Amino acid sequence: MLEPKRAWKTFESIEEELEKLREWKLISSKSTEVKQFYYKGAYTDKSVECKVTGFVDNNEIILYVNGNLHSIHPDYFLDMQKKDFSEDISVEEKDRDLDKSPKKERVNKKEKLIIVDIETPFSFSPKDGIREVAAIVVEDYEIVDELHLAIINNEDEYKKGYGSGLDNIEENEELREEFRNLISKYKYPIVAHNASFERSFLSYWNWVDKDQTFYCSMNTIKATEKLNSYKLKDLLNHYNIKDTQKHTAIQDVFDLLELLKVVKPKKWSKLGISSDNNIIKRNYIVDxxxxxxxxxxxxxxxxxxxxxxxxxxxxxxxxxxxxxxxxxxxxxxxxxxxxxxxxxxxxxxxxxxxxxxxxxxxxxxxxxxxxxxxxxxxxxxxx
Structure with missing residues (x-):
């Protein structure tokens, strides 16, 4: 669990607890009693009962989950309460429900994604081009297809990562067509850790259409866990997957897959597009x-x-x-x-x-x- 790093305090009275819960919108403004809360995140396979046991400030509340203290942003916790926990009902209860409605069939929806990463010539500007593109097609977090596009001119430099030792490939028609064929074949959403970055380069050089769906894994994890860093390397370390990152596109997509196998998001953060020029819309809550x-x-x-x-x-x-x-x-x-x-x-x-x-x-x-x-x-x- 993500244990509290800062000093926190418990509620001094039931009145203070109700007041804070109303303030965080965890209960209605007219509620006079504490309801049952649930937690479901990276640390639990299914939803479990939990209690809001204290707080640091309005940006950090303290939960008591499975015998452990857990630090979380109240907005993220509120989102959890809005989720449908019906999938965590016991098998016996599900069977009874199916008996009552024999015509209804349970459908297990597969998670189908294309995980993508790119490397650029140490640049934040799309016009400077692309040096490496990697993609793996996953269904239920198992690889069903993969693609690695790069022209290596110096193997030793390439091992250093960050696009070193590679030729620019953004205008290579053959490689671009390979990538477009892959995403056209599967028609799955593209997942990238810093999706706005990947999309800006791939869209600029016409490797993807402007209506291609992109999910951002970094923003997805931000919406469920309050951490000090959401960089891929730090998340791999945080979830005890590995403590290093090579910064090559092909290795980064495999690393991101391992991260997603642990997190298994229930709700993805999707990049929005403005009506004119593909600018990401950002919503800020004004405090x-x-x-x-x-x-x-x-x-x-x-x-x-x-x-x-x-x-x-x-x-x-x-x-x-x-x-x-x-x-x-x-x-x-x-x-x-x-x-x-x-x-x-x-x-x-x-x-x-x-x-x-x-x-x-x-x-x-x-x-x-x-x-x-x-x-x-x-x-x-x-x-």
Whole structure:
């Protein structure tokens, strides 16, 4: 189980418990009693009864599940309560139901997916091309077909991963046709760990149609578990699958399959498409109280400068960083930077996390320095 990492407290009274449960929308605003809750996630094969036993804050509640404490975001837990747990009814109960309705047949729906990964020339920009594409077709998490597309020019360099030792293949008609034939043959959703990244490159070079369905495994896991990192390497380590990642497309699809065998999502996070240019729609829940708290925190950071390493440079952040946005912005300020919300000609550095948005494209067009989160932390000595 994901045990609490921060100090937490139990409810001081039944009144406080009811008040917090209403606040998290786990019970109705008029409810006067605690209902039975259920947990079903990576740590249980079927739904089990559980209890909300305490909380850290409105972003982390503490459950008592199967004799263990489990930390989870209240929104994720709320989603669990909305699921249909009928599949976990005992065999005897199912048989009785079938006897009552002899005409109804149980249908076991197979999970059918195409797991895809690509490697690029150390680039976030689709126009820089593709160097490796790998795909495995899975049915009920068993491989039924696979495809590996790469032109290796240096075997030793290729072993280093990240697209090294490979020729660009984005305009190779033969390889592109092989890939398109595979997804046309099976017509299954494509699953990629950072699906917006893979889709942006494959769509740009016409390896997939604009209406191709993509599922994002990273966002899918985010919706069920609150973890410090959702990078593939860290998830493989977290679920005790392996502690290394080769960063080659072919190995990454096999690693992702092993991860999905453990997680076995019941509900996938599907990429949405805007009406005009394939931009992912992101929905943000506005917490006004937290916004005010973050604003105060950043104002205090200006009064607590640690070292003027950034020398008043304009810093913009995009994508999902391991540190929260307020935390990494606070560090930028404390080390002499000026944090801005949008990219302009006056921007000095863009710090890029997972799933970067349109800020990245604009920064590339303007020739602005682009750093990863790790590079930024190294720059201020906080790696």
């Amino acid at each position: 006004k109280k937290k916004q005010e708290e973050d604003k105060v925190r950043l104002e205090l950071a200006k009064e607590n400068i640690i070292e003027n390493i950034l020398n008043s440079k304009s810093i913009v952040f995009t994508g999902d960083t391991l540190k929260s946005r307020v935390e990494i912005s606070e560090l930028a300020i404390q080390y002499g930077g000026i944090v801005k919300s949008s990219v302009s000609k006056k921007t000095d550095i863009l710090v890029v996390g997972e799933n970067p948005g349109s800020k990245l494209t604009k920064a590339q067009e303007l020739g602005i320095e682009i750093l990863s989160e790790d590079d930024f932390l190294k720059l201020i000595g906080k790696s």
